[in-house]
Amino acid sequence: PWQAELEEAFPYTETPDQLATIDDVKRDMEAAQPMDRLICGDVGYGKTEIAVRAAFKAVQEGKQVVVLVPTTLLVTQHAETFSERYAGFPVRVAQLSRFQTPAESAKVLAGLADGTIDVVVGTHRLITGRVHVKNLGLVIIDEEQRFGVEHKETLKALRTDVDVLSMSATPIPRTLEMAVTGLREMSTLATPPEDRHPIxxxxxxxxxxxxxxxxxxxxxxxxxxxxxxxxxxxxxxxxxxxxxxxxxxxxxxxxxxxxxxxxxxxxxxxxxxxxxxxxxxxxxxxxxxxxxxxxxxxxxxxxxxxxxxxxxxxxxxxxxxxxxxxxxxxxxxxxxxxxxxxxxxxxxxxxLGAGMQVAMKDLEIRGAGNLLGGEQSGHIAGVGFDLYVRMVSEAVAAYKKALQVGGAEAPQVGEAEIDEDLRVDLPVDATIPEDYVPHERLRLEAYTKFAAARTDADVNDILDELTDRYGPVPEATARLAALARLRALAARLGVREIVAQGKSIRFAPVSLAESARMRLTRLYPGTVLKPATRTIVVPAPSAARMGGGAVEGEALLRWAEVLLHAVVAGEADYETEATRYRRRR
The missing domain is CATH 3.40.50.300 (P-loop containing nucleotide triphosphate hydrolases)
Structure with a gap:
């Protein structure tokens, strides 16, 4: 009854997105596994009210709530908002920031430790590791993009079995990518409040x-x-x-x-x-x-x-x-x-509601300017952005599918059956230029289609669609198509790695018969074979080998494609082309 009373006292009309998100949050909080939900809603779209209701629900169950915010001004404002909304209910709200005196801070810390404080709103002081909460049930992170990895690592110590609700108008690229791949649940507030005008x-x-x-x-x-x-x-x-x-x-x-x-x-x-x-x-x-x-x-x-x-x-x-x-x-x-x-x-x-587009653009500029290129950070650098996203999303999908089947033991992440868990990392500029596809959402959509292509026919269909919508494809996009074809071929042949290594290109795993080994050393002198790791390291084509001039990206991709056809697949037509490359030295 108190929850209903609190919600009826909200002085504004909830938007449909707000109501749907509140239902999602409540369902997550009632589930057996801990909640880890991201709410992406533009500034002024009512994220705070969702936090107020979630915190109240946790307090009703005898749990304590930590609300983490980035600035002291926001601590004061949130503490006032929570206190006003909880007026008339026996809920004790406190704040912890540099605005409090040492004596006030000590009192708040004691209240958290003995359970007499229900909701605490605070800055980074809450995650120094010195704050002990007796019965923590919910952590709310407001303005998630303002907290770094170290802050979130400290939070993990608090929250192994605690619900976490993150809120942001513009999530940081890593968080957004986790939500997009399905590793985290995400709710989007897209409906603006009444009488709101674009700025x-x-x-x-x-x-x-x-x-x-x-x-x-x-x-x-x-x-x-x-x-x-x-x-x-x-x-x-x-x-x-x-x-x-x-x-x-x-x-x-x-x-x-x-x-x-x-x-x-x-x-x-x-x-x-x-x-x-x-x-x-x-x-x-x-x-x-x-x-x-x-x-x-x-x-x-x-x-x-x-x-x-x-x-x-x-x-x-x-x-x-x-x-x-x-x-x-x-x-x-x-x-x-x-x-x-x-x-x-x-x-x-x-x-109105442009925050998500801004966050997507931020993801493109900072974390994935070239979805299929080498400019990446964190663990993603080890496998490449497109492969990383596919591996995570497919592993999550397999896990969810196993849970839906009912009772079957869910596979561990990484055990999911992945068709093309391969890495292609070559010094090739393969992009969709902004002046060709101006809108970033459509550009990301096209990147995703190229990354998902499994056959030459799929790649040709994507190129036909781009040509039909935007005109003749530029060279950089043609290289992206060539890269997608190479990925598809490598996947069919069971090759999982094509990586530039100094002046050579590494292919693995490659299991070659004796005849194929002889063909390889004849067509590509200087190749190093490593049977133990099923790896071959082939000298990359130089400008001289390719017929003078700098080695163009498309020529390098074609060279790799010819090598796979001629050596791994053993096709005679391609052997002739490989011989032609060798003779140009």
Whole structure:
């Protein structure tokens, strides 16, 4: 009854996505296995209310809840929100950040240890390893993209059998990839709240007159302005310039190096409309909710990350008024390629609910700019991004299938039957250029199709579709098709690894008969055979061997294809072509 009473007291109408996500979360919490769900919803789409209800459900079962947030300002705001929603219920909410005195912190830690505190909202202090929670049942991570791997490793010690709910508008690439492959459950909030308008976004060079005009226009409608300048050293000088530029505006500064009392006072004054322009660092990036502030000006936007820019834009446009966001860069300094890419992305993704598209683009820029290339990080580098994603998703699918069959023992990850668990890592630029397929979602879709191709016919169908939709395919995409054909051939022949190794190419596993070994050493002199590991290491074709000039990526792929046909498959026609390559030395 209390849960129903809490939910009925929500002052807004829930969106359909919110209701579906709340049901998903409750179902996960009631299941035997611990929950590990990611909620991806844009800024202001009601993620906090889902957290409030989940925490209340955990407290009803006698469990304690830890809410982890990245900034002290967000601690204060979340603690207020949770306390307001739980008013009238016997739920004790506490906060733990640098805003608390040592005595207050000690009291909170004692309350967590003896179980008298039900919900604690805190910053990184909660994951120092020194916080003991008597009966932890749920961990909520807000703004998941702000926490690193080390933080999450510390959390694992807390949460071996604890439910975890992560929330973000722009999940980090690793988390998003885990959700996309099915390793984590994901719920998406795509429906905007009522009366919400897209934020008009401008990206361009800094102009003093434009900044002054933007501030004045906001003041004329009795609104307020966020001016983000992320350098504490000269933030006061910037505030003084703005005060000179717009004398009628009340200007104040806010940054993380201020004392707790002063920072709290400034934010409180801004909240109560006693400040018109808040010159601040990215301390306001997450969670700050001031519905009367509807103009955002970001100085040196070229220095900021993609999710940071999107989160900052989410500080405005939270009411019914039309909001404006200006992302400015110096007029006299050239932008780096990555900065240009980020600013272009933030300018083009202005629709309501664009957070997911921004996160996908971030995944493409940072983690998988070339889905089939070598620019990767973490464990993915060991096997290649496309193979890694396929292996994980197929292993997860097999595990789920075994569970659905009923009673059958689920296979361990890695035991799943995988058709093409192979790695092709060659120095080849194989991409789908942006100017060919401009929309990133469609581009990722095309990459996925190439990675899933199992025959030459599949590859040709993909090329026909691309040609039909976008015109003749560029060279880089033709190389991607050639790479997909090579993968399909290698899979059919049982080869699981084609990897550049110095000036040679390694093929494994390859089991060759005596005649095939003789053919290999004759056609490819200098080859090293390693029977113990069923590996062959073949000298890569040089420019001279390929007929002069730099070895083009497509020629290298064709060379590898010919080698497989001629040696592993033993086809005479290809033996002739391999001989031709050798004679060009």
């Amino acid at each position: 008009l976004t401008y990206v361009g060079a800094y102009e003093t007159k434009q900044v002054g005009a933007a501030i004045r226009r906001e003041l004329l409608r009795d609104g307020q302005v966020f001016y983000v300048h992320n350098r504490v050293e000269d933030i006061d000088a910037v505030a003084a310039k703005l005060a000179d530029l717009v004398p009628e505006a009340r200007v104040a500064t806010a940054h993380g190096q201020m004392s707790e009392a002063r920072l709290e006072r400034v934010i409180d004054d801004f909240w109560h409309k006693e400040i018109d322009v808040l010159v601040c660092t990215t301390i306001v990036e997450t969670g700050l909710d001031v519905s009367n502030a509807n103009t955002l000006i970001v100085d040196r936007a070229d220095r900021m990350g993609l999710s940071q820019l999107h989160q900052l834009r989410g500080r405005v446009g939270r009411g019914r008024e039309r909001a404006y966001a200006y992302f400015l860069h110096p007029a006299d300094k050239p932008l780096t390629e990555t900065s240009l890419e980020r600013l272009r992305t933030i300018a083009s993704n202005t629709d």
